[in-house]
Amino acid sequence: MPEQGQAESPLGAERSHQTERPHQTERPMIEIRDVTRSYGSFKALDDASLTIKEGEFFSLLGPSGCGKTTLLRMIAGFDNPTSGLISVDGQSMEGIPANRRPTNMVFQSYAIFPHLNVEQNVAYGLKRLKLERSEEKRRVEEALGQVSLTGLGKRLATELSGGQRQRVALARALVMRPKVLLLDEPLSALDKKLREQMQVELRRLQQAVGITFVLVTHDQYEALAMSDRIAVMFGGRIAQVASPKEIYQRPVNRQVADFLGGMNFVKAEIVEESGASLVVDTLGFGRVKTDRPKAFVRNGGAATLGIRPERLRVLWDNATAKFEVAGKVVERHYFGEITHLVVEIPGLEKPLSVTETNDFGADDIPVGTSIRLAYDPEALVAMAD
Amino acid sequence: MTGMRRFLASGWLSAYAFVYVVFLYLPVIFLPIFSLNSAATPKFPLSGFTLKWYQDLPRTPALLDAAWNSLVVGVSVSILSTVLGILAARSITRYRYPGRRAINGLIMAPLVLPEIIVAISMLLVILQLGLSLSLLTIVLGHVLICVPYSMTVLTAGFEGFDRSLEEASADLGESALGTFRRVTLPMVAPAIVSSLLVCFTISLDEFIIAFFLTGTEATLPIYIWGQLRFASKLPGVLALGTLLLAASFLLMTIAEILRRRAARRTQNEGGLHA
Numbered sequence: 001m002p003e004q005g006q007a008e009s010p011l012g013a014e015r016s017h018q019t020e021r022p023h024q025t026e027r028p029m030i031e032i033r034d035v036t037r038s039y040g041s042f043k044a045l046d047d048a049s050l051t052i053k054e055g056e057f058f059s060l061l062g063p064s065g066c067g068k069t070t071l072l073r074m075i076a077g078f079d080n081p082t083s084g085l086i087s088v089d090g091q092s093m094e095g096i097p098a099n100r101r102p103t104n105m106v107f108q109s110y111a112i113f114p115h116l117n118v119e120q121n122v123a124y125g126l127k128r129l130k131l132e133r134s135e136e137k138r139r140v141e142e143a144l145g146q147v148s149l150t151g152l153g154k155r156l157a158t159e160l161s162g163g164q165r166q167r168v169a170l171a172r173a174l175v176m177r178p179k180v181l182l183l184d185e186p187l188s189a190l191d192k193k194l195r196e197q198m199q200v201e202l203r204r205l206q207q208a209v210g211i212t213f214v215l216v217t218h219d220q221y222e223a224l225a226m227s228d229r230i231a232v233m234f235g236g237r238i239a240q241v242a243s244p245k246e247i248y249q250r251p252v253n254r255q256v257a258d259f260l261g262g263m264n265f266v267k268a269e270i271v272e273e274s275g276a277s278l279v280v281d282t283l284g285f286g287r288v289k290t291d292r293p294k295a296f297v298r299n300g301g302a303a304t305l306g307i308r309p310e311r312l313r314v315l316w317d318n319a320t321a322k323f324e325v326a327g328k329v330v331e332r333h334y335f336g337e338i339t340h341l342v343v344e345i346p347g348l349e350k351p352l353s354v355t356e357t358n359d360f361g362a363d364d365i366p367v368g369t370s371i372r373l374a375y376d377p378e379a380l381v382a383m384a385d
Numbered sequence: 386m387t388g389m390r391r392f393l394a395s396g397w398l399s400a401y402a403f404v405y406v407v408f409l410y411l412p413v414i415f416l417p418i419f420s421l422n423s424a425a426t427p428k429f430p431l432s433g434f435t436l437k438w439y440q441d442l443p444r445t446p447a448l449l450d451a452a453w454n455s456l457v458v459g460v461s462v463s464i465l466s467t468v469l470g471i472l473a474a475r476s477i478t479r480y481r482y483p484g485r486r487a488i489n490g491l492i493m494a495p496l497v498l499p500e501i502i503v504a505i506s507m508l509l510v511i512l513q514l515g516l517s518l519s520l521l522t523i524v525l526g527h528v529l530i531c532v533p534y535s536m537t538v539l540t541a542g543f544e545g546f547d548r549s550l551e552e553a554s555a556d557l558g559e560s561a562l563g564t565f566r567r568v569t570l571p572m573v574a575p576a577i578v579s580s581l582l583v584c585f586t587i588s589l590d591e592f593i594i595a596f597f598l599t600g601t602e603a604t605l606p607i608y609i610w611g612q613l614r615f616a617s618k619l620p621g622v623l624a625l626g627t628l629l630l631a632a633s634f635l636l637m638t639i640a641e642i643l644r645r646r647a648a649r650r651t652q653n654e655g656g657l658h659a
Contacts, residue, residue: 125557
């Protein structure tokens with residue numbers, strides 16, 4: 001149940017890093033133009049177009065097999081598009097092999113050279129640049145410092161923990177001062193606590209070095225927590241490209257909404273459609289006026305409204321709200337800091353999921369209780385079916 | 386596990402293991418014992434300690450010739466087999482293609498074919514081709530039986546070799562040749578040395594194929610076979626046998642240590658044990 005636990009954080013606190021982006025410019029760093037990659041009749045990537053800006057922390061998010069790794073490997077030069085064009089920093093990458101591209105990669109397996117020690121691993125790419133010994137040493141030290149591995153230079157790769165190997169892989173790529181750093185599921189092999197710590201560190205590191213980061217991940221919280229923008233991919237196609245907040249709050253379709261966490265879907269009938277707003281009739285929520293998403297494509301008279309479980313609040317005792325629905329609790333699940341309620345609403349074909357923090361005693365609501373839920377019409381998002 | 390432990394504790398399994406090892410190695414122990422005995426006939430009680438059989442060895446020109454031949458054949462065989470083994474192991478561990486398993490099986494087959502049949506078949510083919518028998522024909526025969534061993538050792542070295550290591554090297558700016566030199570070769574070097582040693586040892590000790598495919602030049606095992614006809618030469622043969630045994634044992638031990646090191650090296654990376 002991915003919506004549990006952190007459900008409120010992406011909506012709640014305004015994340016500070018969104019306001020201070022010292023290196024981010026509007027200049028395109030990576031351009032993907034109509035890129036398709038076919039294996040026989042199977043299209044791993046289907047006509048994808050995307051622009052990633054200089055200094056941006058960009059994530060490719062999707063389930064396994066959605067084409068995100070294929071796209072990353074094509075940017076790195078380990079795979080080539082069947083058709084379409086990839087350019088990095090204004091230069092077409094067509095026919096340029098991996099070893100001559102201005103990109104460096106952090107591999108999922110880290111790919112630390114086991115016959116070399118930490119220092120030798122980090123210096124691996126520098127050897128070809130034929131730097132002065134002191135300059136090379138300085139850059140290796142600097143890179144090790146950036147990933148907090150100072151003093152571990154003489155360790156063998158086999159003597160490192162998973163987290164340390166990951167840092168070596170990062171340092172080895174950063175020391176090359178690439179225009180783009182590619183990260184292929186870099187945190188997936190780490191345990192939960194270390195993973196969360198590394199998310200913060202990676203974001204900080206990216207802010208400090210100002211390099212464009214492109215991260216591939218299947219973990220929606222990882223993408224939400226670290227990225228400036230996210231591209232959500234399904235079946236070789238890019239479904240939506242937007243900021244984490246936009247992706248979470250205004251998913252373009254049910255698939256995106258589902259992938260980013262829990263979402264209640266309500267059937268709706270379109271009453272009125274104008275440029276910026278949409279008036280719909282629903283059974284449970286009555287007549288609702290919502291924003292009309294830019295990507296909304298009308299498909300007959302029907303639409304789907306979505307509302308995140310944490311945007312429904314339990315109304316206690318005699319409290320009232322401008323917008324509310326009434327129903328009956330049919331299930332209750334306790335998750336420590338929050339409680340997950342399943343509430344049946346007359347007229348709705350599926351009960352609503354509600355997550356409520358436990359500070360007011362949501363964990364004590366008995367199953368069978370009739371309750372009222374408050375909501376903000378702003379939180380109802382219209383999606384094409 | 387507990388049942389197994391109880392069985393061990395009962396002593397039966399230990400007794401069996403002891404008898405097994407004695408049966409396996411007692412004859413081997415006799416070889417050095419009699420080679421140090423001053424009597425010309427190998428029987429108990431021992432008559433006295435001597436090194437003269439060993440001292441006689443370097444004074445036998447035929448033996449030195451045979452040793453030289455064995456060395457030439459062994460070195461050629463180990464290099465040829467290892468090169469072929471590298472190609473085969475690389476192909477089998479890296480690429481997926483139809484018939485991969487069948488080819489693997491066919492390369493390994495000489496391991497289980499009766500050696501004397503292989504030897505006779507090769508002799509027929511070589512005579513049909515009009516080649517004259519020489520050290521070269523022995524080398525060809527030995528390569529045939531060494532490649533399976535070489536491939537087994539090298540496959541262990543190549544398997545689990547994370548392909549992303551080579552990609553990482555390319556990503557860091559290294560060329561294909563540079564990647565082979567700086568990553569691939571050092572990683573599989575222990576396996577390669579191990580393969581060289583294993584092949585050399587097999588060739589050094591091999592008798593049947595060498596016996597059928599040799600011309601006038603003898604290798605060490607063929608020389609030993611020839612000497613066995615003379616009772617008076619037996620202590621010399623025992624001394625030579627002891628040396629061969631010690632050399633084989635030493636080489637195989639080094640090879641095994643290297644093979645394990647190679648396997649550990651390739652399997653240890655990955656970083657999945659955080």
